[in-house]
Amino acid sequence: MNFAKYFLSFMLHLVVVQGSGPCPGVRLDIQEKHVVMDNGIVQVTLSNPDGIVTAIQYNGIDNLLEIVNQEYDRGYWDLVWDEAEKSGTKGRFDRMEATNFTVIVENDEQVELSFTRIWVPSLEGKLAPLNIDKRFTMLKCSSGFYTYAIFEHLKEWPAFNLDNTRIAFKLRKDKFHYMVIADDRQRFMPLPDDRSSERGQTLAYPEAVLLVNPVEPEFKGEVDDKYLYSSESRYNRVHGWISIDQLVGFWLITPSYEFRSAGPLKQYLTSHVGPTTLSVFHSTHYSGEDLVMKFGTNEPWKKVFGPIFIYLNSLLNRENPLKLWADAKQQMVNEIESWPYAFPASEDFPSSDQRGTVKGRLLVRDRYISDAFISVNGAFVGLAPPGDVGSWQRESKGYQFWTTTDEKGYFSIIDIRSGDYNLYSWVTGYIGDYRYDNVINITSGCEIDVGELVYEPPRDGHTLWEIGIPDRSAAEFYIPAPNPKYINRLYINHPDRFRQYGLWERYVDLYPNEDLVYTVGISDYRKDWFFAQVNRKKDNNTYQGTTWKINFKLDDVNINGTYKLRLALASVHSSLLQVRINNSEANPPLFSSGIIGKENTIARHGIHGLYWLYSIDIQGTLLVQGNNSIFLTQARSTSPFQGIMYDYIRLEGPSSISCTDQN
Known part of the structure; x- marks a missing residue:
């Protein structure tokens, strides 16, 4: 200092x-x-x-x-x-x-x-x-x-x-x-009295209350909801x-x-x-x-x-x-x-000298971008109980210890409780999760150097096109202005534009008759990709699933090759994602996720929940030279809060060396 x-x-x-x-x-x-x-x-x-x-x-x-x-x-x-x-x-x-x-x-x-x-x-x-x-x-x-x-x-x-x-x-x-x-x-915040039935109106999501007659008139017309202040x-x-x-x-x-x-x-x-x-x-x-x-x-x-x-x-x-x-x-x-504290008297809380340290260096290699090993500043590296790749985000019984890499990719995780762990990582700008396969056993006072670790993110071919930024969030997409009847004034002109009630209802205002269509090379995901694929509200208070369309051109097609569609999802709630190629009515679809997610992120004014990654094979015979379309359907339609937040979408060309080429 x-x-x-x-x-x-x-x-x-x-x-x-x-x-x-x-x-x-x-x-x-x-x-x-x-x-x-x-x-x-x-x-x-x-x-x-x-x-x-x-x-x-x-x-x-x-x-x-x-x-x-x-x-x-x-x-x-x-x-x-x-x-x-x-x-x-x-x-x-x-x-x-x-x-x-x-x-x-x-x-x-x-x-x-x-x-x-x-x-x-x-x-x-x-x-x-x-x-x-x-x-x-x-x-x-x-x-x-x-x-x-x-x-x-x-x-x-x-x-x-x-x-x-x-x-x-x-x-x-x-x-x-x-x-x-x-x-x-x-x-300044409203009073709890303002949420009473005499002063407030409970909205579609019951934790949210419209303040219609608050004690302090300055809060009239605002929405109060505890989830607006999540962190x-x-x-x-x-x-x-x-x-x-x-x-x-x-x-x-x-x-x-x-x-x-x-x-x-x-x-x-x-x-x-x-x-x-x-x-x-x-x-x-x-x-x-x-x-x-x-x-x-x-x-x-x-x-x-x-x-x-x-x-x-x-x-x-x-x-x-x-x-x-x-x-x-x-x-x-x-x-x-001062962490870990020295004063707790319970033997179940270990002091610093009873804990361990893990250090190393994380590099990234994406061979379709460069053969070089890239050091990435700010990559998350952590220890969590042993599990599958990416299991840390669903882990709740043990302890987790996280840090970020420096500009050269070096990291040091200190004051780790004794026990067995896997080392996990993810890197903004790259899809997927990394796991160091060896279980790391931490004992009192140990210092472990895992050396240089290399993360090779999922990749089968070169990028034909992409939508969004692989950062586990939908924040970069288009977030509409809130309905003036349902606002929280804190978030007007605020970076967290998504922290407003009822943004899911704005979809039908922007797309009253037809669903979203995104044209690669012309559309801008910051303006033309709605932050959440939500249901369409009908006049009789029922809901209809939506189908988003991605249009793209291919100058040539390898009909013997396999293309790869990467769908990284930032959050899902009670949804059924279906993918079709060049035929919106194809039955069965090329891909169906089954019913996934119970995250309620849309209703709770979040911009991400759990991270989901799907890698979908597209045979070259399904594509044509010239104009093509991918149809993304969210097929469940029983609630306004069902929907999908996308993190990042990428279409990869066939591998440069395929089985067909070797025959």
């Missing part, structure tokens, strides 16, 4: 109150129904023995949590689970109330508390078969507190499904009105709320996403109207049933979720409240640099 930057950071922290005078040390007060941790800066009250955060006292405010709510509905861990034979993602909600309280550490420097719930066979069918240990830690001179949880399923216990787990804090609606997710995603795991490090009147900030800081499911691109909820702020550790949002944790009868499992840091800050005087956000971001950096 240069001196000027350091000085500015130092001056900023001078105006942020972390307590005055020497820190008095951490005190613990155990009462009949409550337990209180207090370090002189923050006082946290938890129910005994349930382990629910009932009060957070800070900066002269008796309770930052919603005092109107019952104590159990203020700050709590929860999970959603179901029995193994059940399908879907809407299971049983459980606030994880503990039954036993234990003091793990109590001294002047630190207090760590444990609230446990032990599963016994008499609870079968009533509670998820898990031992749960919720930990809360307060450190001396710290402006906040930490929490983490240990889940354990023993081998002889029943099978079950785990859909979701998180911690939620519900703040006082009379104090916290300004929400911050990122530098360019922050705003990818890699960016979901700090978010929260500011009380403008008291100049107090409440922040959730996640220093590592090693314990979250499905890798760095997985999208999670953050903060939303309530005022509510969440740290979600596992969910099926934007993934569907593919990401449900399904445990067998004889499957032992243990996982630590967290720790995360609940950080509080305030200003000395009436300065710009956004200094609280700037300070929270700096605190996030401090927490990341």
